[in-house]
Amino acid sequence: AQSVAQPEDQVNVAEGNPLTVKCTYSVSGNPYLFWYVQYPNRGLQFLLKYITGDNLVKGSYGFEAEFNKSQTSFHLKKPSALVSDSALYFCAVNPRSGGYNKLIFGAGTRLAVHP
């Protein structure tokens, strides 16, 4: 079955330190990969996506993500965390099958950045 795993329910980081939020996927073929962020009582906001090309993708708010095909991972990173980055982060995969532009989401990782 196609699935996305975010192994950490919560990640705690001190402000100014680098952060990593992990994502691995189990999808055959060459899926497209996405990261979204969700703030309280708000919908999901698009951060970045990997389609093809350079394995390091840059997105909004200083976030980037590294695609690793051999490890089927797409980890979200930021060199220097801000308290305002505290939110719920979702990794999503588009399997590119069935003719539909569907997304399969992980369960989410809560990022807490402490002053």
Add this chain to the structure above:
Amino acid sequence: EAGVAQSPRYKIIEKRQSVAFWCNPISGHATLYWYQQILGQGPKLLIQFQNNGVVDDSQLPKDRFSAERLKGVDSTLKIQPAKLEDSAVYLCASSGSWTGLYTDTQYFGPGTRLTVL
């Protein structure tokens, strides 16, 4: 550019009652999606429209859920009758391509939080 609009933002109903949610996508977006997000889980696709036609409703509980997008613009999602396990946030999203390309980014509305008592 205005984002995806949804209403109401919150709804509380008794089980066995009916409820409807409304979504207006980003102007010009041909593809519209409804997702269900249960607390502690990621969103799960319920139904996808391309213009006013359904292209994927495989995850929609059709005995109680229905959705329509009559004029290819806004959409409504209905639950009748509601069950306790329907308590969730219902998210609407839209994307731009007329062909539903896999590269399309989906943009989400703020969601409707449904509580079924």
